Amino acid sequence: MASTAPIAPLPTLPKKHYLNDGTTVASWLLTRDHKRIALLYLVAVTVFFVIGGLFAVLVRLELATPAGDLLSDDSYNKVFTMHGVMMVFFFLIPAIPGTLGNFLIPIMIGAKDLAFPKLNLASWYIFMIGATFGTYSVLNGGLDTGWTFYTPFSTVASTSAVVPAALGVFINGFSSILTGLNFIVTIHRMRAPGMTWFRLPLFVWSHYATSLIMVLGTPVLAITVVLVAAERIFSFGIFDANRGGDPVLFQHLFWFYSHPAVYIMVLPAMGVMSELVAASCRKPVFGYTFVAFASLAIAIIGFFVWGHHMFVAGQSVYAALIFSILSFLVAVPSAVKVFNWTATMYKGAVSWQTPTLYAIGFIGLFTIGGLTGLFLSSVGLDIHLTDTYFIVAHFHYIMVGGTIMGYLGGIHFWWPKMTGRMYNELLAKISAALIFFGFNLTFFPQFVVGYLGMPRRYHAYPPEFQMLNVLSSAGASILAVGYALPLSYLIYSLKYGKVAGNNPWGAVGLEWTTTSPPPTANFEETPLVTWDAYEYPARVEGHVA
Amino acid sequence: MSPETSAAAEHHHHPALAHHFDSLAEQNEAATLGMWVFLVTEVLFFGGALMAYSIYRSWYPGAFASASHHLDVTLGAVNTAVLIVSSLTMAMAVHAAQLGERGKLKAFLLITMVLGATFLVVKGFEYHEKYVEHHIPGLGLPFDYSAEPQFAATAQIFFSIYFVLTGLHALHMIVGLGIMTWMYIWAANGTIDKDYSSPIEISGLYWHFVDIVWIFLFPLLYLIGRHASGAH
Numbered sequence: 001m002a003s004t005a006p007i008a009p010l011p012t013l014p015k016k017h018y019l020n021d022g023t024t025v026a027s028w029l030l031t032r033d034h035k036r037i038a039l040l041y042l043v044a045v046t047v048f049f050v051i052g053g054l055f056a057v058l059v060r061l062e063l064a065t066p067a068g069d070l071l072s073d074d075s076y077n078k079v080f081t082m083h084g085v086m087m088v089f090f091f092l093i094p095a096i097p098g099t100l101g102n103f104l105i106p107i108m109i110g111a112k113d114l115a116f117p118k119l120n121l122a123s124w125y126i127f128m129i130g131a132t133f134g135t136y137s138v139l140n141g142g143l144d145t146g147w148t149f150y151t152p153f154s155t156v157a158s159t160s161a162v163v164p165a166a167l168g169v170f171i172n173g174f175s176s177i178l179t180g181l182n183f184i185v186t187i188h189r190m191r192a193p194g195m196t197w198f199r200l201p202l203f204v205w206s207h208y209a210t211s212l213i214m215v216l217g218t219p220v221l222a223i224t225v226v227l228v229a230a231e232r233i234f235s236f237g238i239f240d241a242n243r244g245g246d247p248v249l250f251q252h253l254f255w256f257y258s259h260p261a262v263y264i265m266v267l268p269a270m271g272v273m274s275e276l277v278a279a280s281c282r283k284p285v286f287g288y289t290f291v292a293f294a295s296l297a298i299a300i301i302g303f304f305v306w307g308h309h310m311f312v313a314g315q316s317v318y319a320a321l322i323f324s325i326l327s328f329l330v331a332v333p334s335a336v337k338v339f340n341w342t343a344t345m346y347k348g349a350v351s352w353q354t355p356t357l358y359a360i361g362f363i364g365l366f367t368i369g370g371l372t373g374l375f376l377s378s379v380g381l382d383i384h385l386t387d388t389y390f391i392v393a394h395f396h397y398i399m400v401g402g403t404i405m406g407y408l409g410g411i412h413f414w415w416p417k418m419t420g421r422m423y424n425e426l427l428a429k430i431s432a433a434l435i436f437f438g439f440n441l442t443f444f445p446q447f448v449v450g451y452l453g454m455p456r457r458y459h460a461y462p463p464e465f466q467m468l469n470v471l472s473s474a475g476a477s478i479l480a481v482g483y484a485l486p487l488s489y490l491i492y493s494l495k496y497g498k499v500a501g502n503n504p505w506g507a508v509g510l511e512w513t514t515t516s517p518p519p520t521a522n523f524e525e526t527p528l529v530t531w532d533a534y535e536y537p538a539r540v541e542g543h544v545a
Numbered sequence: 546m547s548p549e550t551s552a553a554a555e556h557h558h559h560p561a562l563a564h565h566f567d568s569l570a571e572q573n574e575a576a577t578l579g580m581w582v583f584l585v586t587e588v589l590f591f592g593g594a595l596m597a598y599s600i601y602r603s604w605y606p607g608a609f610a611s612a613s614h615h616l617d618v619t620l621g622a623v624n625t626a627v628l629i630v631s632s633l634t635m636a637m638a639v640h641a642a643q644l645g646e647r648g649k650l651k652a653f654l655l656i657t658m659v660l661g662a663t664f665l666v667v668k669g670f671e672y673h674e675k676y677v678e679h680h681i682p683g684l685g686l687p688f689d690y691s692a693e694p695q696f697a698a699t700a701q702i703f704f705s706i707y708f709v710l711t712g713l714h715a716l717h718m719i720v721g722l723g724i725m726t727w728m729y730i731w732a733a734n735g736t737i738d739k740d741y742s743s744p745i746e747i748s749g750l751y752w753h754f755v756d757i758v759w760i761f762l763f764p765l766l767y768l769i770g771r772h773a774s775g776a777h
């Protein structure tokens with residue numbers, strides 16, 4: 001390399017990197033390279049996002065008019081159920097850990113790969129098998145239980161394809177467990193010399209916390225699904241009220257996993273956020289230790305709040321009281337994170353690149369999602385709002401406003417590292433703006449219409465709610481354009497994008513010290529780490545401060 | 546010694562060492578930690594079903610005690626003994642692997658597998674007995690609890706949980722037998738040696754775990770209300 005040239009040479013792609021190390025189909029489908037497996041996940045979750053999105057289109061089309069005219073009530077039940085199942089289990093849960101987590105964790109800690117590369121590949125295949133069952137249930141009559149599979153409807157009443165869908169969720173759970181296991185062992189045992197726990201990027205901390213939930217929560221979902229399947233296939237009677245069983249027990253077991261699952265979706269996005277905020281302000285994340293421990297606090301407290309989904313399901317007043325208090329408590333570490341990101345940005349020289357737009361969007365949307373979560377933690381208010389569109393708006397602000405903003409922000413931030421090329425910045429900014437605007441237009445009216453009393457999960461509604469629903473459907477169409485754009489310009493950039501160079505953002509972090517795309521072994525030689533995670537601006541490679 | 550292994554020995558590079566680890570010791574530690582994390586997952590997997598068990602047992606103590614008396618304690622106790630001995634032979638296999646004694650390793654693995662298979666055969670007899678006595682609460686089979694009609698409904702919950710828990714446990718035993726077969730092949734073809742005994746140790750962790758699950762299941766399912774006078 002001509003480092004003595006008078007003018008800085010244009011960056012070039014490295015000769016040998018993980019993308020051209022083997023070009024056959026088998027070199028992709030049998031790869032053990034965590035970076036290639038990350039791309040396999042990227043393709044897969046994009047497909048399921050599109051499928052889930054198409055169901056959302058049907059929902060918004062149906063709700064554009066008060067009458068149930070486009071879909072019958074039964075078809076509508078299936079459409080919103082499949083939207084939920086596809087998005088939750090086959091997109092939101094694997095999206096960030098599977099793609100960005102897989103790609104970045106080994107590089108960020110200075111390792112050559114995850115601890116168990118074959119297991120990592122197996123996780124992807126298990127995910128695909130689970131998703132195949134999920135898709136099979138769509139094609140084979142669909143599922144109409146809602147993504148929550150509530151008993152006794154799911155066990156005795158529903159005539160739809162409960163068993164294949166449940167099997168899909170069960171199998172997919174193992175993919176999640178094995179990914180979490182792989183991350184935990186990797187973060188414990190594979191860190192480069194000098195990479196102490198408190199030098200880890202916060203992305204790694206939040207994935208560690210996520211992995212704990214995957215490993216501790218997912219098996220409970222697995223056994224719950226087994227019990228439902230045993231009841232449905234063998235007509236065993238564990239939740240069967242006719243034999244003295246308790247359908248509400250199902251709800252306890254289900255939410256024991258499914259509340260923490262929200263953190264499986266949002267903690268990785270928070271990890272992305274910490275990286276984006278630090279890089280876009282060129283400042284260390286304010287209160288590193290607090291942000292790191294906030295991830296663990298969220299993971300731990302998150303296991304003790306599940307009862308807030310059951311305030312109207314007949315639990316004791318005292319249980320409701322305790323679950324309510326704990327639900328307020330779990331908001332504290334989330335708020336700590338939001339405050340610390342804003343404090344990092346305060347008086348920072350913020351660069352207005354696409355990832356920054358997503359980061360700021362995340363802070364706005366996640367804050368609204370979090371604050372409306374506090375409404376729902378208050379037992380009295382929750383009883384009014386349960387099963388209304390207020391709930392729908394709330395969790396979309398967390399799952400879409402939080403997770404998808406984090407996911408897309410992260411994809412845009414690390415795209416040059418993953419592919420070696422830049423995307424069209426103008427289009428990317430336009431799409432980020434469309435997503436932010438479209439999202440708010442879709443979901444903010446749902447808070448209002450829910451507060452006014454419109455219940456969720458019906459294909460028809462009273463005419464006075466039409467105005468707000470039309471706004472929501474209009475927003476959804478803007479959102480759809482916003483999501484379609486990245487798909488096109490990112491693919492376009494693979495061939496025609498400008499070559500990015502090792503560190504296009506001037507960011508710190510081990511991933512920016514290696515080539516873009518990185519070599520198969522990630523680094524020429526194992527790095528020796530003698531610095532903290534966010535030593536801005538001192539440690540920016542290739543940038544003179 | 547084949548030319549490959551001697552070349553590897555010259556570079557102090559064990560054939561089992563994966564490219565992304567610096568040493569076999571590091572690799573073994575990672576694998577061991579991985580198995581422990583997996584076993585934590587398993588605890589929560591069985592934990593969910595045991596949660597259901599606890600709630601229903603506290604709601605329906607009479608039905609649970611009554612239904613528990615229909616299980617065959619003798620066969621259950623025999624199976625408990627079989628598994629405890631198999632844990633011992635598994636531990637001996639690990640010991641033999643660490644010392645690099647291939648013959649003993651193979652023998653102990655084989656005994657462990659025979660004991661595991663014995664357990665499953667006995668379990669099969671017990672399941673058959675339930676079928677004959679009409680104590681299977683589903684599959685479209687007749688369920689007969691006419692001797693104590695007041696428990697006819699809730700006893701089905703006990704038997705549902707019984708079949709789920711013991712069925713999942715048996716499934717884990719079958720997986721364990723598969724792992725042991727795999728380890729036997731590795732022991733026989735020399736993949737396992739003194740420096741690379743960790744696959745046996747890790748398989749052993751799994752085997753012990755499955756045994757321990759049974760140690761919990763046996764009293765929880767078979768011995769309800771059998772203490773003191775033994776009265777119902």
Ligand SMILES: [Cu+2]
Nearest residue numbers: 259306308309
């Ligand atoms: Cu919740």
